[in-house]
Amino acid sequence: MLQGRTWVFSNNPPRIVATGVVGGPFEAKGPLADDFDVLHEDLWLGQDSYEKAEKKLLEQACEQAIDKAGMRKEDIQFFLSGDLMNQVISSSFTARTLGVPYLGIFGACSSSMEGLALGSLMVNGGYAQRVLVGTSSHNAAAEKQFRYPTEYGSQKPPTAQWTVTGAGAAVITPDKGDILVTSATVGRVVDMGIQDPFNMGAAMAPAAVDTIEAHFRDLRISPSFYDLILTGDLGRIGHHTAADLLEKHGLKLPNDRFGDCGLMIYQKDQPVQAGASGCACSACVTYGHVFNRMRKGDLNKVLIVATGALLSPLSYQQKESIPCVAHAVALEAKGGKGA
Amino acid sequence: MSSKKKKKLTPVQQEYQDFAKKREPQRPILQNCVRSFLAGGTICLIGQLISTFYMRFFDFNEKTAGDPTVATLIFLAVLLTGLGVYDHIAQWAGAGTIIPVTGFANAMASSAIEHRSEGFVLGVGGNMFKLAGSVVVFGVFAAFVVALVKMLILKGLGGV
Numbered sequence: 003m004l005q006g007r008t009w010v011f012s013n014n015p016p017r018i019v020a021t022g023v024v025g026g027p028f029e030a031k032g033p034l035a036d037d038f039d040v041l042h043e044d045l046w047l048g049q050d051s052y053e054k055a056e057k058k059l060l061e062q063a064c065e066q067a068i069d070k071a072g073m074r075k076e077d078i079q080f081f082l083s084g085d086l087m088n089q090v091i092s093s094s095f096t097a098r099t100l101g102v103p104y105l106g107i108f109g110a111c112s113s114s115m116e117g118l119a120l121g122s123l124m125v126n127g128g129y130a131q132r133v134l135v136g137t138s139s140h141n142a143a144a145e146k147q148f149r150y151p152t153e154y155g156s157q158k159p160p161t162a163q164w165t166v167t168g169a170g171a172a173v174i175t176p177d178k179g180d181i182l183v184t185s186a187t188v189g190r191v192v193d194m195g196i197q198d199p200f201n202m203g204a205a206m207a208p209a210a211v212d213t214i215e216a217h218f219r220d221l222r223i224s225p226s227f228y229d230l231i232l233t234g235d236l237g238r239i240g241h242h243t244a245a246d247l248l249e250k251h252g253l254k255l256p257n258d259r260f261g262d263c264g265l266m267i268y269q270k271d272q273p274v275q276a277g278a279s280g281c282a283c284s285a286c287v288t289y290g291h292v293f294n295r296m297r298k299g300d301l302n303k304v305l306i307v308a309t310g311a312l313l314s315p316l317s318y319q320q321k322e323s324i325p326c327v328a329h330a331v332a333l334e335a336k337g338g339k340g341a
Numbered sequence: 342m343s344s345k346k347k348k349k350l351t352p353v354q355q356e357y358q359d360f361a362k363k364r365e366p367q368r369p370i371l372q373n374c375v376r377s378f379l380a381g382g383t384i385c386l387i388g389q390l391i392s393t394f395y396m397r398f399f400d401f402n403e404k405t406a407g408d409p410t411v412a413t414l415i416f417l418a419v420l421l422t423g424l425g426v427y428d429h430i431a432q433w434a435g436a437g438t439i440i441p442v443t444g445f446a447n448a449m450a451s452s453a454i455e456h457r458s459e460g461f462v463l464g465v466g467g468n469m470f471k472l473a474g475s476v477v478v479f480g481v482f483a484a485f486v487v488a489l490v491k492m493l494i495l496k497g498l499g500g501v
Contacts, residue, residue: 050458051458052458053458146455150451150472151451151452151454151455151456151471151472152428152451152455153422153423153425153427153428153447153450153451153454153455154428154447154448154451154452154455154472155422155427155428155430155431155432155434155438155439155444155447155448155451156428156431156439157373157431157432157434157435157436157439158432159368160366160367160368160369161365161366193354194353194354194357194358194361195349195350195351195354195355195357195358196358196361201365204361204364204365207361208357239364239365239366242364243360243361243364246360246364247357247360250360273432
């Protein structure tokens with residue numbers, strides 16, 4: 003059912019049967035290390051390029067998810083995936099390995115929830131029974147494509163963020179699994195004219211605010227409906243800006259229930275400036291940490307608002323501003339009150 | 342952002358940018374200046390020590406010791422880049438490690454290492470000057486302008 007721009011899966015909501023979460027060495031030192039299925043000591047994963055390492059991360063996350071779902075890869079009917087690399091190579095090359103029907107998507111760091119929303123739509127519509135969604139990012143591969151060589155000695159400003167090395171994947175089915183996808187709000191592209199690629203948080207915050215407001219307006223619910231509302235990778239600055247902007251618009255989210263995945267994955271003493279970013283940021287935190295807490299009964303209803311900055315290295319060199327998008331997906335632990 | 346750009350913003354964009362600006366931490370300029378002074382100074386001091394070393398133990402004078410000194414500094418910077426240490430020092434030191442010759446060496450070495458995965462010709466060779474190229478181009482051009490100034494104006498006025 004469509005309400006405003008929110009898909010409401012009130013009738014037989016799609017379920018997430020299993021997830022796979024893989025991380026790199028820097029994530030292994032973070033506070034959420036226990037929530038990863040696989041952690042790598044080597045940033046290269048034994049590959050000869052960072053791009054191949056990222057593909058390996060995504061492949062492993064998919065393998066983990068399929069394994070834990072008790073399936074074989076032939077059982078997967080569709081694979082939806084996106085990442086930050088040019089021409090979404092990590093996803094496409096993983097799809098080559100999986101050998102299943104594949105749709106490549108791109109929403110920059112919002113790809114995680116874009117995939118989950120679309121996959122849920124396919125399952126809810128009866129067009130698929132087993133959909134695999136995934137996304138990945140690699141710190142060094144992203145730095146190489148978007149910024150400077152990894153070993154280049156440039157000083158990062160306090161607004162910069164650290165791209166997560168990792169991958170997350172989830173298998174969606176109509177009837178198995180303990181996490182329900184209850185609704186999804188598709189974001190508009192919002193551009194507030196910010197041009198600084200070292201300040202993505204401030205660029206993305208208005209997109210997150212726009213989607214959060216639309217979600218509550220479409221469903222006619224109040225913020226207290228959710229136990230936790232998490233944005234994808236706004237970081238410290240973007241998170242404060244988003245919280246203040248929401249309050250200014252008359253939607254005050256309780257501090258203890260409004261967080262950001264980019265502020266959860268690393269320790270305070272890890273040198274990540276304003277926090278984490280990257281496709282894998284929201285995917286790893288959601289599919290790992292948040293789902294574990296939901297299964298434990300800590301959390302019942304959660305809203306994940308993955309934020310993406312839709313810039314390219316060319317666009318910002320040509321002095322274009324940074325258009326941003328945010329997609330929200332509402333999740334509920336099975337056994338909770340109805341959607 | 343230049344004022345020319347700001348004119349193109351819509352009132353909503355302008356309002357948000359002012360809103361976001363208030364929440365954005367500024368670069369610690371004073372701290373960065375002090376750090377780059379210390380780091381840059383330290384590199385120069387090391388350079389001086391190396392230079393003195395060449396003059397005392399080898400057959401170099403103050404003029405000829407320059408070349409081997411620069412070569413040694415470049416070697417050290419490239420080594421530290423390869424070992425993955427230079428970027429960490431630079432995050433602390435800022436301009437202090439970029440401005441000396443070591444920064445130039447780091448720019449070339451880091452680009453070369455980064456693109457090794459694309460092979461020697463298209464990767465290392467093609468990308469080595471990715472960052473350093475503009476320094477070379479504008480450095481040469483600036484030298485050309487300075488030489489012109491010296492030739493035409495100073496000589497014309499009967500100066501140096």
